[in-house]
Amino acid sequence: MSKMEKRKQKTTRQERKRKQHIDVQLLPSERALVNAEWLPADVDSHLLETAKIQWQFGDWEALAKLSTKVIQSHPERANLAMLCAAAHQQLGQLSETRQLMRLAQGWGASKEQVVRVLAGGVHNVLGRIHALSENSENALKHFRQALSLDHPVEPPSYLIKARVAAELEGLGEVNEHAGELTLSGIVSSSRKENTHDGEDDHATDNAYQQAQHDWATGNWQKLTQLDNVTLAEHPQRIMLGIYAACGHQQQGDGEAEQRCVKIVRQWGASTSQIKRFMLSGIYNRLARANALLGDHDEALGYFHKSLNTVSGDIPDAARHIQLRISSQLADMSKDDLKAILQKLES
Structure with a gap:
C-alpha cells in the first residue's frame, strides 16, 4: 500500500471516528458547524494555549468572547469549545454553555470529557x-x-x-x-446609618417590594437597573444596592457587582447580610450548573438553598421557587423544565 493510500485510509478512519461522537441532539445550525471542515489556513497556532491560560487564571469574560466561527475553524475545536463552555458556565450563560457542549461532543469530545x-x-x-x-x-x-x-x-x-x-x-x-x-479582606463596616429602614417602611415602599419580588423570581436584568444615580437618595438604598449587586452577579458583571457591594458597605450594610445574598447567588448559579448536567435533584436542592439562605431577610422567599426555576431555566427544553418542576411538586 502506498503512502498516499495509507494517509487516505487514516483520514477516513478519523472522519468515521469523529462522526461516531455525534450522539447528541444538535440543532440544524449546530449540525452544519459540526459537519463543516476546519480551515487550516486561518488557524492561530497559539489560540488553544491562550484559551488554556485564560481558563487556568479564571479570565472568564475574555475566554467567553471566543466566537463559534473562530472555534469551528480550528483543528482543536473540541477542546476550545469545552474551555469556552466553562467560561460561559461561570458567567451564568446557560444557553451558550449548552450549545458549546453539544458542539464539543459533535467535534469529537466524549461525554466524560465535557462533564x-x-x-x-x-x-x-x-x-x-x-x-x-x-x-x-x-x-x-x-x-x-x-x-x-x-x-x-x-x-x-x-x-x-x-x-x-x-x-x-x-x-x-x-x-x-x-x-x-x-479572608481578612472581608470585614464588617463599623458605620451604621440611620436611614428609614424599619419594617413598616419596607412594607410600604413600592420600589423595595418590587425589587424583592424581582430578586425572588430571578429577574436579574431588572435588578441591575437599580444601579443608577438616584439610588443614593432612596431611603432603602442599602437593600436596593444589595439587590443591584445580586443582579450584576448573575449577569456575570463582577466589576459592577463589587462596586455595588463597596458602596452599600459605605452606607452601613453589614458584611453578614451582604454575604448571605452573595452566597445565595452562588447557590443559584450552582443550581443552574447541575440542571445543565441533567442532575435535577441536585439542581432543586441548590435552588432551595438559594432562597432559604436569605430567609431571615425575606421570610417568604421560598414561595417563589417555581417562578425562580422557570426564569432561570427558561432556555432549557420544555420537557426538561417540566421534569424539574414535576420533581418540585412531588
Whole structure:
C-alpha cells in the first residue's frame, strides 16, 4: 500500500471516528458547524494555549468572547469549545454553555470529557461558596480540584493563587505563601446609618417590594437597573444596592457587582447580610450548573438553598421557587423544565 493510500485510509478512519461522537441532539445550525471542515489556513497556532491560560487564571469574560466561527475553524475545536463552555458556565450563560457542549461532543469530545470540564466549574463555584463562608480550607480544596481536572498532578501553587485572586477579587486576599487563602479582606463596616429602614417602611415602599419580588423570581436584568444615580437618595438604598449587586452577579458583571457591594458597605450594610445574598447567588448559579448536567435533584436542592439562605431577610422567599426555576431555566427544553418542576411538586 502506498503512502498516499495509507494517509487516505487514516483520514477516513478519523472522519468515521469523529462522526461516531455525534450522539447528541444538535440543532440544524449546530449540525452544519459540526459537519463543516476546519480551515487550516486561518488557524492561530497559539489560540488553544491562550484559551488554556485564560481558563487556568479564571479570565472568564475574555475566554467567553471566543466566537463559534473562530472555534469551528480550528483543528482543536473540541477542546476550545469545552474551555469556552466553562467560561460561559461561570458567567451564568446557560444557553451558550449548552450549545458549546453539544458542539464539543459533535467535534469529537466524549461525554466524560465535557462533564469533567463542567465539574471543574462546579468546584470553582463551591470554592467561592466556602470562601464567602470563611471556610478557607474547603475553599482552597475546591479551587485546587477545579484546576486539577486539567492536570495529572497537583496544579502549581501559582495557578491556585491566580485562580483564587480572580474569583475573590474584592472579597478576600491571597497570602504571599503559595496557595494560602485568607479572608481578612472581608470585614464588617463599623458605620451604621440611620436611614428609614424599619419594617413598616419596607412594607410600604413600592420600589423595595418590587425589587424583592424581582430578586425572588430571578429577574436579574431588572435588578441591575437599580444601579443608577438616584439610588443614593432612596431611603432603602442599602437593600436596593444589595439587590443591584445580586443582579450584576448573575449577569456575570463582577466589576459592577463589587462596586455595588463597596458602596452599600459605605452606607452601613453589614458584611453578614451582604454575604448571605452573595452566597445565595452562588447557590443559584450552582443550581443552574447541575440542571445543565441533567442532575435535577441536585439542581432543586441548590435552588432551595438559594432562597432559604436569605430567609431571615425575606421570610417568604421560598414561595417563589417555581417562578425562580422557570426564569432561570427558561432556555432549557420544555420537557426538561417540566421534569424539574414535576420533581418540585412531588
